[in-house]
Structures are given as structure tokens and as C-alpha cells.
Amino acid sequence: xxxxFKLLLRPTSKQATALAQxxxxxxxxxxxxxxxxxxxxxKAGVTIRYGDQSGELKQIRAxxxxxxxxxxxxxxxxxxxRLDRAFSAFFKxxxxxxxxxxxxxKGRGWFDTVEWPKDGDGCRWNSQPQHSAAAFVRLQGIGHVxxxxxxxxxxxVKTISVKRExxxxxxxxxxDDVPAEPLAATGAAVGIxxxxxxxxxxxxxxxxxxxxxxxxxxxxxxxxxxxLARKKRGSDRRRKAAGRVAAMLAKVRRQRxxxxxxxxxxxxxxxxxxxxxxx
Numbered sequence: 593x594x595x596x597f598k599l600l601l602r603p604t605s606k607q608a609t610a611l612a613q614x615x616x617x618x619x620x621x622x623x624x625x626x627x628x629x630x631x632x633x634x635k636a637g638v639t640i641r642y643g644d645q646s647g648e649l650k651q652i653r654a655x656x657x658x659x660x661x662x663x664x665x666x667x668x669x670x671x672x673x674r675l676d677r678a679f680s681a682f683f684k685x686x687x688x689x690x691x692x693x694x695x696x697x698k699g700r701g702w703f704d705t706v707e708w709p710k711d712g713d714g715c716r717w718n719s720q721p722q723h724s725a726a727a728f729v730r731l732q733g734i735g736h737v738x739x740x741x742x743x744x745x746x747x748x749v750k751t752i753s754v755k756r757e758x759x760x761x762x763x764x765x766x767x768d769d770v771p772a773e774p775l776a777a778t779g780a781a782v783g784i785x786x787x788x789x790x791x792x793x794x795x796x797x798x799x800x801x802x803x804x805x806x807x808x809x810x811x812x813x814x815x816x817x818x819x820l821a822r823k824k825r826g827s828d829r830r831r832k833a834a835g836r837v838a839a840m841l842a843k844v845r846r847q848r849x850x851x852x853x854x855x856x857x858x859x860x861x862x863x864x865x866x867x868x869x870x871x
Contacts (some may be wrong), residue, residue, distance in 0.1 A: 599741055633864070663733050759839060781865035
């Protein structure tokens, strides 16, 4: 089976700067490729496809060795494929009679992931196995970045992605041939109802409390948002204040995900059949 493992990166300050630059250059590549498609069709009625833009990458890299040329060629191809998928989805929505939603330019903060399609091509997972205390991922143009490996990575690493969430960086490993770990049968069945007062109520009468993580930090979050609103747009102080708000919201999101995963795992372990109302 295929499974993804998301692990926290521990980059140095220099590596964090390089990661941010890598993300920015891929964002600019995405936007330039989108503009290329729009202009070609608007002015000449020509449809530009992934193969056309991928063929031009070598010249782009040669003309910008300190910019686009320093990053992995395969990761840039993945960014162009990402745009191609956006256009494919756009045309599919038109064929289905739905609101199409033309692909948009990616502003800062709206492009937070870079993918390397193959382990060993511009990237390498755990490329220094002699370091037993920690794992590393090697990324072209960035170096060996330390990884906080809180759980074992199983199977064969297929693709590697780097994702930015607020001020944190994560590596996402998509692995093939991950061994299945079936749970022991319990013979039990249950119906569940999702709610607000209680996160989950089962047909057995058990309830999983809603921890309300946002409410616990609401006062501090409101103060941080008020502080952000008072800062001048474009200033360093506003950027730092926005970072504090983003960090608080990210913490709440992680707490919610953690609680939901633990509650779901407990249900799966206790029951063979779980029934819920159609949402």
C-alpha cells in the first residue's frame, strides 16, 4: 500500500533562507508559465502545453544560473505539471457544466509546497545513514537538512515534498510498498453521531468531549490580531505580528488534527463496523 509520512524539518537559519528562496523561485516559475499560456492563447490563439514549457526549462535555467538554475530540474518539472493539472481541472469543470474557475496566479503565501518526483533525483532521503541520532534529507541547492523523525518511515520512498506551514518546514515522504498492519477483529459494531457539544457520541452512549482548543487560546489570539491590525502595512513589525498570529492558528490546527486522529484510532481499534449518518 502507499502511505505518506509528514516529518518536521530542523533547518539552520541559512537553510531556512534557502528553502524560502527555493519556494519563491518555484512560485515565480508557476506564475511565468501561467502568463505564458494566457498570452499565447490571447494574442495568437495558440494552446501551450506542459511538453512545450518543459522543453524550454533548460534555456531558462541556463539564462538564470543563480536563480532557477540552482534548483532541481525535476522539481521544476513537477511545478509545471502542477499548473498543467490546474488547467486540466479547469477544462473538466467546463465539460461538466460547473463553474470553471480559471487557474490563478499564486501570490506570496499561496504557494507553500515544492515536490521532487523521485527520490535520488535532486533529493535524497536519509542520505547520511551513519548519523544514527537523526535523519537527514538532502535537497539540491540547500544541502543536508536535519529531520525530526518522530516515527519510523516504512516502505520505499517514492516522492519527496517540502511544505511550509507558518514558520515551520515539513518534509512529506510518499512511500510505496508500506506493509499493511491489520488490527485484531473485535466483532463489535457501533453507530456514531458527530456534534459540537460532544465531538462524537456513540450508540453505546459513550461521548468524546470537544476540547475547544480555539476557545482556550481565544484571548491571546484576539490580542495578537489587535496588535497586527495596528501595524503599518509592509513593515517588518507587521510581518512579525502576522507570524505570531499564524503560529497561534497553526497550533490550534495541530491540536485539532491530533485530537481527531486519536479519537478515530480509538474507534477503529474498538469496533469492526462503524456507521454514521450521511453528511
